[in-house]
Every structure is written in structure tokens, then in C-alpha cells.
Amino acid sequence: MIASILPTYSRAPLTFVSGEGSWLVEQDGRRFLDLGAGIAVNALGHAHPALVEALGAQANALWHVSNLYNIPAQQKLADALVEQTFADTVFFTNSGTESCELAVKMARKYWYDKGAPDRTEIITFSGSFHGRSSAGIAAAGSEKMTKGFGPLLPGFTHLEFGDHDALTAAASDQIAAIMVEPVQGEGGIRPLPDVCLKGLRDLCDEHGILLIFDEVQCGIGRTGKLFAHEWAGIAPDIMMVAKGIGGGFPLGAVLATEDAASGMTAGTHGSTYGGNPLACAVGAAVMDIIADDVFLADVNRKAALLRQKLEGLVASHPDVFEEVRGTGLMLGLKCKAANTDVVAAGYAEEVLTVPAADNVVRLLPALNITDADIATAVARLDAAATTVAGGHA
Numbered sequence: 001m002i003a004s005i006l007p008t009y010s011r012a013p014l015t016f017v018s019g020e021g022s023w024l025v026e027q028d029g030r031r032f033l034d035l036g037a038g039i040a041v042n043a044l045g046h047a048h049p050a051l052v053e054a055l056g057a058q059a060n061a062l063w064h065v066s067n068l069y070n071i072p073a074q075q076k077l078a079d080a081l082v083e084q085t086f087a088d089t090v091f092f093t094n095s096g097t098e099s100c101e102l103a104v105k106m107a108r109k110y111w112y113d114k115g116a117p118d119r120t121e122i123i124t125f126s127g128s129f130h131g132r133s134s135a136g137i138a139a140a141g142s143e144k145m146t147k148g149f150g151p152l153l154p155g156f157t158h159l160e161f162g163d164h165d166a167l168t169a170a171a172s173d174q175i176a177a178i179m180v181e182p183v184q185g186e187g188g189i190r191p192l193p194d195v196c197l198k199g200l201r202d203l204c205d206e207h208g209i210l211l212i213f214d215e216v217q218c219g220i221g222r223t224g225k226l227f228a229h230e231w232a233g234i235a236p237d238i239m240m241v242a243k244g245i246g247g248g249f250p251l252g253a254v255l256a257t258e259d260a261a262s263g264m265t266a267g268t269h270g271s272t273y274g275g276n277p278l279a280c281a282v283g284a285a286v287m288d289i290i291a292d293d294v295f296l297a298d299v300n301r302k303a304a305l306l307r308q309k310l311e312g313l314v315a316s317h318p319d320v321f322e323e324v325r326g327t328g329l330m331l332g333l334k335c336k337a338a339n340t341d342v343v344a345a346g347y348a349e350e351v352l353t354v355p356a357a358d359n360v361v362r363l364l365p366a367l368n369i370t371d372a373d374i375a376t377a378v379a380r381l382d383a384a385a386t387t388v389a390g391g392h393a
């Protein structure tokens with residue numbers, strides 16, 4: 001008999017009932033150190049007082065009002081995002097995959113309105129992940145995500161991640177957009193070097209192609225800048241955001257330049273819940289904390305501390321780990337042992353990590369994780385690795 005919850009997830013046998021900071025409490029009372037943060041969602045950890053306060057205040061005033069009317073919390077968050085980024089305008093969604101849907105629509109409408117209605121093709125890369133909607137799976141294109149779900153949304157050219165020659169050959173005045181994660185998350189924590197991001201920008205400029213960054217996982221302070229592409233000193237035309245921006249409340253956004261967004265006039269797109277007052281009140285509180293140089297400097301300091309400890313961990317377990325990869329607090333342990341064994345051994349040591357493709361264990365802790373929690377986390381990972389090395393996972 002089918003489970004009452006559609007069985008699309010393989011879940012660990014863990015049930016968390018409360019959380020505080022980087023800690024989650026299991027129903028049996030065990031306290032787990034959370035290095036997954038809801039897969040980069042709980043950017044400020046669990047139950048951050050400022051977010052609880054923002055949500056509570058908004059809940060007491062007004063839960064929902066349609067986008068038929070003005071929403072002050074939405075305006076506040078949009079203004080903050082426009083002020084802090086390349087973007088001139090923002091549309092709010094509820095998730096990353098909805099942001100992907102709009103990014104694709106926006107790019108197509110842009111060319112339609114420019115008198116090039118056939119300029120619809122979007123270049124994407126192997127190992128990418130853009131969500132589970134029809135546009136999201138067609139964009140990523142992997143068999144794992146698309147098999148059985150055809151006919152797929154047409155209009156995507158899939159290139160091998162890192163194949164510069166293929167990219168240069170495919171880029172032409174017929175391509176509508178290039179969509180890329182500056183740091184691949186699901187694909188195994190694979191950062192695009194700054195020089196490649198700059199090269200992508202140049203290539204797009206040469207052919208008039210729109211550059212779309214998917215910063216759903218790597219954005220909102222995760223790499224130590226508000227958005228990951230800032231390290232390269234370049235900007236996209238369109239950017240997909242979600243996860244960390246809501247700090248745990250479902251919220252996403254598409255940011256764009258005025259030119260890229262020019263086709264999206266009244267009636268061309270919409271969402272019942274997108275930009276809901278509760279979500280935006282929390283999002284504005286998240287931005288208040290994270291879009292701050294002092295906060296981001298501390299993220300970079302902690303990232304260096306965690307990375308240094310992880311390099312030591314890898315060196316002490318050469319049979320389990322191959323290398324540390326990634327940037328900021330978006331780190332991966334490339335494994336020699338099965339990554340799922342390392343994650344499972346972590347459960348036994350009460351530390352939570354997340355598997356990714358390419359046999360990688362992902363570490364995406366809360367951006368405000370304490371130094372003490374970093375030390376405890378690595379000690380627990382060390383114990384987990386010892387178990388795996390001993391073949392007891």
C-alpha cells in the first residue's frame with residue numbers, strides 16, 4: 001500500500017522536534033549538530049530571535065494579502081535587494097524552481113519583444129540543478145531527473161561543465177541565455193573559477209546573450225559575499241534566488257536588470273503566494289543581518305577556520321576522503337568511501353551533513369555557526385570517518 005506521504009523521498013530515520021542555532025533536537029532527546037541547514041536554507045540557524053520576532057509581528061498584523069494590493073514587507077525587501085545588488089527589479093516566488101520558471105520566461109520574452117521570437121535556446125551545464133518543475137528538469141537535463149517525464153520543455157542545449165571549447169562553439173547570436181550556478185551545489189560543490197565567470201560574461205556580451213545565474217544555493221552570504229558572483233567582479237542579467245533568503249520560510253526571488261526584465265509587463269507573470277507578507281517580513285529580517293560587511297567578514301573568517309579543520313580531517317583519513325572543495329561555508333568533502341556511508345556514520349555521531357553528486361558530502365552550516373560548534377562538528381566528523389575507515393558504517 002502506498003504511504004500516505006507520496007514516497008518520493010528516501011528519508012533518514014530521524015525526526016526533529018525543535019532547533020536552536022546550529023542544533024536540532026531529535027524526538028528522543030539527542031542533540032544533533034546541523035551542518036546541512038535544511039540544504040542551505042536555515043542561513044541563520046534555527047529559531048534566530050530576530051526572525052522569530054519578524055514572523056511573529058507580521059503574523060499578528062496580517063498573514064496574507066493578494067498581489068492585487070500593495071504589500072509593504074515585499075516593497076521593503078525588494079528595495080533592499082535592489083540597493084544591495086546589480087538588480088533594478090525583483091519578482092518574488094516561493095521556491096528555487098519557481099525562480100527558474102520565471103528566469104526562462106523572462107529570457108524568452110526579452111527576445112520575443114526584441115523581434116527575435118525564435119531566439120529561445122538556453123545553454124545549461126552537466127551536473128547543474130535548477131529544481132523539479134518542468135523547466136527546471138529540462139534545464140538540468142540529467143537522465144535521473146528527466147526519465148519518464150517527457151515530452152520535456154524544449155529549448156535547452158546541455159554542455160559539459162568546464163568544456164570551454166564546446167561553450168565557445170555553441171555561443172552564438174541565436175542563443176537567448178546561458179544559465180549557470182556560480183557554485184554547483186547538488187552537482188557536488190563545484191565552483192566556477194572567477195576567471196570562468198568573467199569569461200562567461202564576456203562571451204555573453206559578445207553575442208548579446210542574457211546571463212542567468214542560479215544562486216539559489218550559493219547566494220545570500222553562503223560564499224562570504226552576499227552573492228557568489230560578486231567575487232568575480234561581474235554581474236548577471238537575471239538571477240534566481242531562494243533557500244537562504246527566507247531563512248527557513250518558503251521564499252524565492254528573481255532579480256533582473258531593467259533591460260532583461262523589460263518584457264515582463266502587467267499580466268505577463270504572477271503568483272498567489274509569491275511575496276506573501278509573512279515570507280517577506282522574514283526575508284527582510286534575513287537581509288538586515290546578512291547584507292552587512294561585518295557579518296560577511298565573520299562568515300569568511302569562519303569559513304577559513306572550518307576549511308582548515310577539514311583539511312586536517314582529510315589528511316587524517318586518507319582512505320575515507322580525497323579532498324576538501326568549495327568556497328565560503330559551501331564546502332564539500334570529496335570521498336573515497338561511499339559518501340552515503342559517511343553521512344550515515346555522521347548520524348550515529350549526531351552530526352548532520354548532506355550527500356551530493358560526484359561522491360561528495362556537503363557541509364552547508366548556518367552562516368552564524370559558532371567557533372565552538374565548528375570544533376565540535378569536526379570532532380564528530382572525525383569519529384564518523386573513523387567508523388567508516390573501520391568498515392563499521
Ligand code: PLP
Pocket residue numbers: 039094095096097098129130131132181185186214215216217218242243
Ligand atoms: N537551483 C539550485 C541551485 C538548487 O540548489 C535548488 C535546490 O536545491 C533549486 C534550484 C530548486 O530549489 P527548490 O527546491 O526551492 O525548488
